[in-house]
Amino acid sequence: MFQQHKLVRRVSLWLNHAVGVRLEGRLCCSNTSSPGAEPTLSCAFDLAHYRELLEAAKAGGYRFAFFEGEPAEGDLILRHDVDLSLDAALRLAELEAETGAASTYFLMTGSIFYNLSSPEGERALERLRELGHRVGLHAVYPRLELDERFERVVAWHNPDPGYMRAPIEGALNVMESPWFDPETYRSDSNQHWRSGCPHEELRTGAFPWLHLLTHPEIWVYPGERMGQTMRAMLEEEKERRLDQLADDRIDLS
Template sequence: MSSSQTPALDGVEFTYDWYERALVWLSDHGYESSSFEGDVGDGDLLLRHDVDLSPRKALEIGRIEADLGFRSTYFFLVSNPLYNVFDAVCRAVIDEIDALGHDVGVHFSTHQHWSRRPSPEELRERVTAERSALSLAAENVCDPVSFHCPPEWVIDRTFDRLATTYEPRFFSEATYVADSGQRWRESHPFDTRLSERVQLLTHPGLWGETDLPYTERVTSSIDENVGYAERLLTDQHLREKFDPPVELPEREPAADR
């Protein structure tokens, strides 16, 4: 398949608009979205989103994809200190992502469990436990797992009775393109020739209405999540229990939403 750039994609911007144009570009070059749960064939585009920072932004991207007829998979980090998959707002986000026709899966952090390489049985047991936990917040949870900050021992490897996004058929046997650390600013994702099958990984928290550099984007997502937790806990524990209610100083809003 051709990978020659069009002028509309010259220069990567981490905006919803640029991402939408990238999807159109891929569609125009013959790619169609596919799932990690099926067979992978020529022309398949595996859209993957590791939700490290912002479920809200994941939903924004999910809406864009659905409007264009794309299906993708959103992997939620159950052990995330920034958001809670069981919170009502996050559950509503997951429900809508599912209703849009996307898949939902576990973004698994080995670093939360081991400082060593676990046995395949240990790994499978912990992943299964987190999948069961996520199933309490999501109606449908897909089998494949995505690893958070993946250690070398999960890359390009197949595990018995454990499907992952780093299996050879999704990784070394495809073109793997990831936006980690906003690396696309230095290396355009479509500069090199794409193979007949592509896995495209993005982190929704790195994107927004306007273009912001990596550090500011991460800080903005942290501020948003902390601000939400502060408002929720203040309402639950302070405002209703004191007369007059305790008022906390307003937090300075994040630079980008």
């Protein structure tokens, strides 16, 4: 399945550029299927396509792995940096559990968007582990708070090149070698695949192994572009806050 993966990868990358089209700042796959053929996937940033990515990985023979030991051939290491929304993380985690996937969710201790020490945060930690996922620390340099809530694994938030891949004493930095290699790494940062959506390469087993970084908010909330997606998230958050105010007997008339 993984023989000649370098050649297949080059062909896959060429095809991504050959059939890709730019839509409002993001790379999507055009539907080039002939009548009666299997349709080309849309590559949308939504839960339906995320499920398709997982199914493609299973079809390609990949196994879901964690940040432990050196990556082995056939490993798919799913990583989620949770920058903004515990609710989005839980929705993605539930979907993954339904499909038999397991990931590492990197959570922040000092986020201005959620409080990991609140009852909501504690429930999120518990539920992620119930679903078979692991929890790492999404740290803001140079602060490290690796307590009992986390595996000994760290992903820096918005890192600078000077320390992004530097080893961390007593912990694993997910961006240090051998867990990071440009050839076997994909990220959806700012709702944009730098090297194209990886679903076809996953389906054909083109990667020897893959470290796949995604951000739950991008997949859970609707939007063609990052700005639209963030506004959709804020609208949902506003409704949730209004419900909390009502529950606290605040007069909203």
